[in-house]
Amino acid sequence: MAVGHVPFPAMPALDGVRLGTTRAGIGKAGRRDLVVIELPDTASVAGVFTRNAFCAAPVQVAREHLAACRRQGQAPRYWLINTGNANAGTGAQGLDDARESCRALAAEAGLPAHRVLPFSTGVIGEALPMEALLAGITPAFAARSGQSEAWEQAAAGILTTDTQLKGASVEVPLGDRRVTLNGIAKGSGMIRPDMATMLGFVVTDAAVAPALLERLLRQAVDRSFNCITVDSDTSTNDACLLAATGQGAEIATDDEIRAFADGLEQVLVALAQAIIRDGEGATKFVTLDVVGAASRREALDVAFTVAHSPLVKTALYASDANWGRILAAVGRAPVADFDVERVTIDLDEVRLVEGGGRAPGYTEAAGSAVMAREEIGIRIDLGRGDSDARVWTSDLSHEYVSINADYRS
């Protein structure tokens, strides 16, 4: 179940970038579950990670290795991703396992272990099945290819409860030159700001200095992956990585930076939206705009209060224009001195709420017509200022409960 189908795009080859995927048998699914992504020695790499205090072993090791690379003026050469097991809540054993995985891949490539960053997603709290994982590294390494098909196989190899491949590719023109950004992602539940069970891997052929790359990644994540929510739960394993191979055009002037930042945001928003479309049990894709807020923080607070409301989400699922639930959610958002008289709420082209209550011209028929759509826009104007936020979310369905009540069984 997913809202709309976004076909997996053709991925242009990027010099020095190869992806290898295999079925290592880590999870139960019998599908591709181990992915190696190789970057050239000329790359810069930036990453943002979960803020969950219980962050998983691979997140800790990825951070350590990234820092070690930086201290030596290097970048990681490999990303190693497994699905089927999150290696989270696994204590000292988990850290050992993540490090050993890196060592095994590094040995294949003849590099020190810190040039490999590990990523895991899947069940929390069970030990990584190291025998299967280690046995998978050689075939995954051998399968490396730079072709579009390799990107598609890698996109398949990082999925858990996802039902669709998630990829995006953008070309950014820079005068007579151009750079390419290819991205893949996974995630469909436990999705909320500050990253969620979300893995995103983006590679560009641009040449971008590490500090600039880091800043541009954080900025784009704040407008994409940090603006989506399925169920308000943040995972222990989230990570979004961005590599700039340095094989193509350099990004240095203000114009170049602006164009590149736009292209990057476009890729991350496409991936973030794909995650919401494939949200667990999703039957609706909702774009929630909060405008007229006193600050962006306030706009985000209102947007997420509405987006997390189980009553709003079940009304969306039922295609019920129960605007009272939206109004009640707005009303309980953490906003000081809220003047409800100034708030308006629109469902696509239909005004629902005005002057503290149902809008005068509103009819149930008009509201129901919008709610019947698969893709719905909710626009909330607080009438307090000039700040805004856009957040994407899905509904709460029987299927969501089934998926999450049955995940381990």
Place this chain on the structure above:
Amino acid sequence: MAVGHVPFPAMPALDGVRLGTTRAGIGKAGRRDLVVIELPDTASVAGVFTRNAFCAAPVQVAREHLAACRRQGQAPRYWLINTGNANAGTGAQGLDDARESCRALAAEAGLPAHRVLPFSTGVIGEALPMEALLAGITPAFAARSGQSEAWEQAAAGILTTDTQLKGASVEVPLGDRRVTLNGIAKGSGMIRPDMATMLGFVVTDAAVAPALLERLLRQAVDRSFNCITVDSDTSTNDACLLAATGQGAEIATDDEIRAFADGLEQVLVALAQAIIRDGEGATKFVTLDVVGAASRREALDVAFTVAHSPLVKTALYASDANWGRILAAVGRAPVADFDVERVTIDLDEVRLVEGGGRAPGYTEAAGSAVMAREEIGIRIDLGRGDSDARVWTSDLSHEYVSINADYRS
């Protein structure tokens, strides 16, 4: 569907207190939907109301009338409660309707309108069906009685999606005297701190000064109704009222105040727990203790982060000892400088988490045995300080989605 059955208690008669109930035909259910509660002229009355910025018309009018009574050194004589329609999001018309309802009951009793406090619960955003409501006032007024049966009928008359009557009665010994507290409540969804779609009406024969009554009510609400959550949504209509008729013993000394406060908390906790047991679609009753917190605020933040987590709630529904989801929810709670190594998590008598991961002695069989229970205790020790909080919640089931996707259809 509800977790356990708590029989409706015998309610001792309280001098000067009478309750009248009728079927006015306000909602569709064809059941008792209009309740009048009469208090003697000697009463003090305290109330706490929703903090939702979009508070409903009856909440606004109840606050106004309570203030008007206080200015004149009086107390309200009547509480008028309808179900089937919340009179929320109804603008100026809603305020007119709430005031007119009060005038109609006040006219029956030969009093000014401000001696009546109105309460409404049900669908948001539709005009109160005034014809039916006004026609019901005379029969409800005529039906007044002080007998236990009248309490039970009133408890039935305030329900919406509730499946069980909610009542509690406590006798508080004060040396050779004693006072009685009788309470009824409604609520089963849209339940979270700061009151939720919760109505509670408690009457005692004690004599308590208004300012003291207000303070004791707030204190008890903070340990009961503000410590429960079904689905994190706060309603526009919540109210909890406490009347002390003054016909019985006076509460004045420190010992008397302490004993009365304990009795009041006992009644409110019993009503709050009854709401959770009857939570929409609830199949589990969960007592969540957070201890070792640096402050009560922090303990509450962690408790509610866990209690609101859809992934924790669906795991509870599935009787799946998926402790990783509890750990992930604790990890994303808004707590600064969290040392995950010091956190322990217990499920009843079974230690789940210790030292940042699964507890050494933990077995899936032991966890599953606890999760199979209908009533489960989760205890989270943060190892940071001496503050604690206890919160009650329920699970997230298919039935919850059905109830809230079908509520208006």
